[in-house]
Amino acid sequence: MAQLTYREAVARGIAQEMRRDERVVLVGEDVAGAGGVFKTTAGLLEEFGHDRVVDTPIAEQAILGAAMGAAMTGLRPIAEIMFSDFFAVCWDIVVNEIAKMRYMTNGQVTMPLVIKSGNGGGLRMGAQHSQAVENWAMAVPGLKVVTPSTPEDVVGLMAAAVRSDDPVLFFEHKGLYALKGEVPDGEIVHELGKARIRRPGRDATVVALGLMVGRTLAAADMLAQEGIDVEVIDVQSLVPLDTQTILGSISRTSRLFTVEENPRLLGWGAEIVSIAAEECFWDLDMPCRRITTPHIPLPSADSLEDSVLPSVDRIVQEIRKGVNT
Amino acid sequence: MAQLTYREAVARGIAQEMRRDERVVLVGEDVAGAGGVFKTTAGLLEEFGHDRVVDTPIAEQAILGAAMGAAMTGLRPIAEIMFSDFFAVCWDIVVNEIAKMRYMTNGQVTMPLVIKSGNGGGLRMGAQHSQAVENWAMAVPGLKVVTPSTPEDVVGLMAAAVRSDDPVLFFEHKGLYALKGEVPDGEIVHELGKARIRRPGRDATVVALGLMVGRTLAAADMLAQEGIDVEVIDVQSLVPLDTQTILGSISRTSRLFTVEENPRLLGWGAEIVSIAAEECFWDLDMPCRRITTPHIPLPSADSLEDSVLPSVDRIVQEIRKGVNT
Amino acid sequence: MSNPLARHRYGEHAAVLPPAVDTTVTTVPGGDVPDEIRLALYRRLEELRQFEKRAYDLFMQQLVKGTSHLSLGMEAISAGFGAAMRADDYTLATYRGHAHTLSRGVPMTPVLAELLGRGNGLMAGKGGSMHLTSIEHGVLGCYAIIGAHLCVANGAAWSAKIRKSGQVTVCFFGDGTTNIGAFHEALNYAAVFSLPVVFVCENNGYMEYTPIGDITAVPRPAADRAAAYGLEPICVDGNDVDVMYQTARAALQHAREGGGPVLVEAITYRHGGHSRADPGKYRSSAEVAAWMDYDPLTIYRRRLLQLGIPDDELDRIRDAVRANVDLATEEAKAGPLPDLSSAMTDLWADGGSEWRN
Amino acid sequence: MSNPLARHRYGEHAAVLPPAVDTTVTTVPGGDVPDEIRLALYRRLEELRQFEKRAYDLFMQQLVKGTSHLSLGMEAISAGFGAAMRADDYTLATYRGHAHTLSRGVPMTPVLAELLGRGNGLMAGKGGSMHLTSIEHGVLGCYAIIGAHLCVANGAAWSAKIRKSGQVTVCFFGDGTTNIGAFHEALNYAAVFSLPVVFVCENNGYMEYTPIGDITAVPRPAADRAAAYGLEPICVDGNDVDVMYQTARAALQHAREGGGPVLVEAITYRHGGHSRADPGKYRSSAEVAAWMDYDPLTIYRRRLLQLGIPDDELDRIRDAVRANVDLATEEAKAGPLPDLSSAMTDLWADGGSEWRN
Ligand SMILES: Cc1ncc(C[n+]2csc(CCOP(=O)(O)OP(=O)(O)O)c2C)c(N)n1
Numbered sequence A, B: 001m002a003q004l005t006y007r008e009a010v011a012r013g014i015a016q017e018m019r020r021d022e023r024v025v026l027v028g029e030d031v032a033g034a035g036g037v038f039k040t041t042a043g044l045l046e047e048f049g050h051d052r053v054v055d056t057p058i059a060e061q062a063i064l065g066a067a068m069g070a071a072m073t074g075l076r077p078i079a080e081i082m083f084s085d086f087f088a089v090c091w092d093i094v095v096n097e098i099a100k101m102r103y104m105t106n107g108q109v110t111m112p113l114v115i116k117s118g119n120g121g122g123l124r125m126g127a128q129h130s131q132a133v134e135n136w137a138m139a140v141p142g143l144k145v146v147t148p149s150t151p152e153d154v155v156g157l158m159a160a161a162v163r164s165d166d167p168v169l170f171f172e173h174k175g176l177y178a179l180k181g182e183v184p185d186g187e188i189v190h191e192l193g194k195a196r197i198r199r200p201g202r203d204a205t206v207v208a209l210g211l212m213v214g215r216t217l218a219a220a221d222m223l224a225q226e227g228i229d230v231e232v233i234d235v236q237s238l239v240p241l242d243t244q245t246i247l248g249s250i251s252r253t254s255r256l257f258t259v260e261e262n263p264r265l266l267g268w269g270a271e272i273v274s275i276a277a278e279e280c281f282w283d284l285d286m287p288c289r290r291i292t293t294p295h296i297p298l299p300s301a302d303s304l305e306d307s308v309l310p311s312v313d314r315i316v317q318e319i320r321k322g323v324n325t
Numbered sequence C, D: 001m002s003n004p005l006a007r008h009r010y011g012e013h014a015a016v017l018p019p020a021v022d023t024t025v026t027t028v029p030g031g032d033v034p035d036e037i038r039l040a041l042y043r044r045l046e047e048l049r050q051f052e053k054r055a056y057d058l059f060m061q062q063l064v065k066g067t068s069h070l071s072l073g074m075e076a077i078s079a080g081f082g083a084a085m086r087a088d089d090y091t092l093a094t095y096r097g098h099a100h101t102l103s104r105g106v107p108m109t110p111v112l113a114e115l116l117g118r119g120n121g122l123m124a125g126k127g128g129s130m131h132l133t134s135i136e137h138g139v140l141g142c143y144a145i146i147g148a149h150l151c152v153a154n155g156a157a158w159s160a161k162i163r164k165s166g167q168v169t170v171c172f173f174g175d176g177t178t179n180i181g182a183f184h185e186a187l188n189y190a191a192v193f194s195l196p197v198v199f200v201c202e203n204n205g206y207m208e209y210t211p212i213g214d215i216t217a218v219p220r221p222a223a224d225r226a227a228a229y230g231l232e233p234i235c236v237d238g239n240d241v242d243v244m245y246q247t248a249r250a251a252l253q254h255a256r257e258g259g260g261p262v263l264v265e266a267i268t269y270r271h272g273g274h275s276r277a278d279p280g281k282y283r284s285s286a287e288v289a290a291w292m293d294y295d296p297l298t299i300y301r302r303r304l305l306q307l308g309i310p311d312d313e314l315d316r317i318r319d320a321v322r323a324n325v326d327l328a329t330e331e332a333k334a335g336p337l338p339d340l341s342s343a344m345t346d347l348w349a350d351g352g353s354e355w356r357n
């Protein structure tokens, strides 16, 4: 058992898989020599060498195209898109090529690749370096989408992503890189498509992702002191989505909240609320509520950014208000 | 009053605005000499000349960048992205630049531009030329999003889009280009952000967009024969969203269906259902239902494509099933 | 080549002339091609030509739905490459990819059936005319959005390099494609990593309905950019299949031996419009006529006759091909419609499309 | 220039040398600059230098949050252009854009306040260090995602051309940016439409932590690509502010007179790391030392002294600038926090952010 940061866990997960399978290669801007701008790939060049850990030009389409072509012909690449905001410069390769290739070819092609990316806000980086864009990916058939919230999950989900024969978008929350946590020794492999109940509770189901998981747990502790006992689900994997765990929880609590970092419209919470409104409508005791960033880009000043991302206080207030209506 | 096709209405709407305001310019691939690959810009070069109607290289980022820079400095450009699937090659300019610029600069910049694009399926064009991607745009703060469903609305909404000081993504449904309809003479200008009740009804609210409006109306006729009287709302504008009309309708009918062409997860219907589940939960009599394409890319063969896009029959069945539970 | 950036009224640009007339085209000597290869090249040209004509007829009969882009007039490029490639080399092409797919030995029936949306189609009707793929034959796909596949080609080449397999990746694209960002990213990337990839620009003078010279800053859209990636400018006669075969051999050898990427510009012309919706009226009839005279099949047949190959041997090949095309047409038409349940298969590697538990 | 594509261990690449040593750089004669302009250039260099140092100090005090990218060592390029531009010309720059913004006459206080996230910031705290914009001064923005703004610059140039305003757009970017697709699209597009735009590549030898030669197929990332767009290759000493001023004048004149776009590569170096997180350890100390000796401010001050400008006149300028920087620091620090309600304003032209009725 070791204490690792979330950032170190990324490198550990990749190293675990690169040791196991020499078809696994890593490619991206400054991922090799510099060990990544977020230091999530530190040490990999030293261990696996320049053939398997590759620094590229600033050319996200070329990077993901290379990963895709390699995945189609026998490798299992991991590509880094430094900030998830930059998916927009290579979105064609992701959504029109990588996601659709297997389907269009009627299964002739498999696409075992992982795209890892620093995601999310709270670091005062402004509107072009702070977005949480899991919902962009969730809307595209053919992509698997995960966001771990703890160091252990980083390792386990990275391993699962690398072993998946389908393309996985692996979102690392930049605001969690410094987070420390216990990580068991030895090989760790989780299963894709499992949500985790981080805190059981009876009064409401609160589904959160990434940075919002910790805030929601903190909010749950505060609410507990008021006698409101909420169940906190870390959804972790948006595709595949563990609807059993989520719907099961709602059937027990009768109340649904989502806590999302992304702007409001068509955040991933909209899918979860819609599923609930379709499939467990009769279980619901009260309106569902999505706690989100308003539908705006993120401002850069710390005071402004803090005022719009869901905070522990806001989560407490909204749940309290919701449960008491 | 003239009979115009939807395709002709696009050119008419643009011409109306170009005549009125010489700052309006049009730019895109083959939009000038050829009048557009869908012939939606036929005649404009002849009337307005090469300075205002410009054929470009295949360079969607350059096209939208040019439109953006021009909008920031006094012009009111209309840019064409030929197929909306190609938004993926220039998504950065749309979502990270055009959408965020005014906000990031605290209002120093306005962005009066329109991006028109052929959208949607049913033409056997395969997975890369058939997508309905309004939901991609709806998820991004700073973009207005419209899809007209009749020739008259094409003219009126195009005029509104051009006159808007905010960026508008104008989705033209490729499957409707040949549709004919009455278009009043003279200037037509609609208001952005209004949904239309195409058919009043008491038993359920059915919200549709684009190609699905006609199919939903046809389904409504069939349901009427069975005594099920549904209200059909053509949402038209996803941003701004006319929640008053939609929630007002639900408060009368107590039942909500959406009919969407896009793949299932995080289609625009998820936002509407979520809003209903939050804001008019107590009005709802039964589970909401989204009628969508399954979460897959579109196959190209006609039989397969027809089997996955929501058909009149499927709409009828799902509404009947929903209303009768 | 028409003068780039010359301003003119639409449809009144300078004519795009065949290589024989255009002195900027380097004509690689086409000699030294063994007879049996020449006959194979001739057969391939006939196949591509007759297949595309049949595809056109089937459109006209409304049997091919959606859109489709033919290589009529441009067959020598893919034929030359196909003959020079190793069986395990990779091909990537565009929405205009029937010829490139057939040139790797993919049988006609599944290709035609795919165009007709049948269950016996190459991708069982899920891809369509623009996305022909046959992994078994090294055809890693046809790509319908401009630019992406140049980047994907690098990936196949990278993998071959890591696997030390000696495979070369050949990536075909059009003149119009040289102006999109992905072209630039792919070429620089390939050069930086010295990847075994051959980029083949089929310069048919037009980007859809716009003369390439009108929207490109240099006269030769690919060759004049080669230096920007440290590559040799190569511009050849794309209508001469011997030239294309020799060019392909040299390029493949260079890439296979570790010399890094090659960028080839092949000058050619499409006989018809861009896609089935397009009558191609933006081209002067003199221009079209000049190119019809410089048709790859006509000039090749003439050459073979000059080289002493008997007329009736060529006729026999042509007729055999016709019989094949007829048979493929029958088999394709007789194919069943796809099983509707197949729409829900093979999104994921597990064979299904489930996104939830 | 380091040898492109040379393979080496990380951090052990050939040194990137100053122009004085590197013979591939054309040194435009810097003579003929009038004295009052020289003094203005000197003042600007001092402003940029002292401002960036202050910004650095404020990071160290944790007053500047997020990230920030300084132009220390690279000041001559924006200073030279700023002095040569017409008041209504347009500037677009990158996340490394403090210098470019100040060079257009934007006052220091709002810029510094923006870095501190204050309500008196240039964008009231909504943009931050990477997005400085002052429409009033022709600064159309700083852009933090590589590539896009080259395309946006074309739009401003297009509009100036249509409006016949005579304005020129100047677009600054880095060496690493020459490898992304948008660079290629923008350059070709500008050439095709003969737009009045000057693209300025500030080649500081590095793309973040990677030597540019390692990931670029040609030695001069911009100049060696000029021909791909029918443009002249121009590569100048970016640390010599006279050279930059003259280069800017010539380029602006060319563009203003309808000659179409210009692509300038200016060779320079950043004294510090890429951003505040980066100590820049991938560079040899000999390399850093060589460039510290070739510092634009040092060499310019030496030149002015040689030209007979008295030491104390230069000191006076330097001290006046220091007083300004101190004042700006005080004003910025004293600025209020932004009104929290401002987070919800100015998404739309109506001043609000409502997406529904
Ligand atoms: C990104 C993108 N933009 C536009 C198109 C529409 N389009 C399809 S083919 C084509 C012209 C391509 O010209 P060229 O590269 O010369 O190839 P050719 O068709 O002549 O073989 C265009 C613009 C597309 N498919 N993808």
Ligand SMILES: Cc1ncc(C[n+]2csc(CCOP(=O)(O)OP(=O)(O)O)c2C)c(N)n1
Residues within 6 Å of the ligand: A029, A058, A060, A082, A086, A089, D096, D144, D145, D146, D147, D173, D174, D175, D176, D177, D178, D202, D204, D206, D207, D208, D274
């Ligand atoms: C599309 C995109 N990819 C990657 C980045 C991350 N990034 C920011 S600056 C930079 C290096 C840019 O190098 P260069 O163009 O030489 O400019 P410099 O920073 O040296 O001034 C990178 C890779 C980005 N901002 N945008």
Ligand SMILES: [Mg+2]
Residues within 6 Å of the ligand: C174, C175, C176, C202, C203, C204, C205, C206, C207, C208
């Ligand atoms: Mg072409």
Ligand SMILES: [Mg+2]
Residues within 6 Å of the ligand: D174, D175, D176, D202, D203, D204, D205, D206, D207, D208
């Ligand atoms: Mg640099």
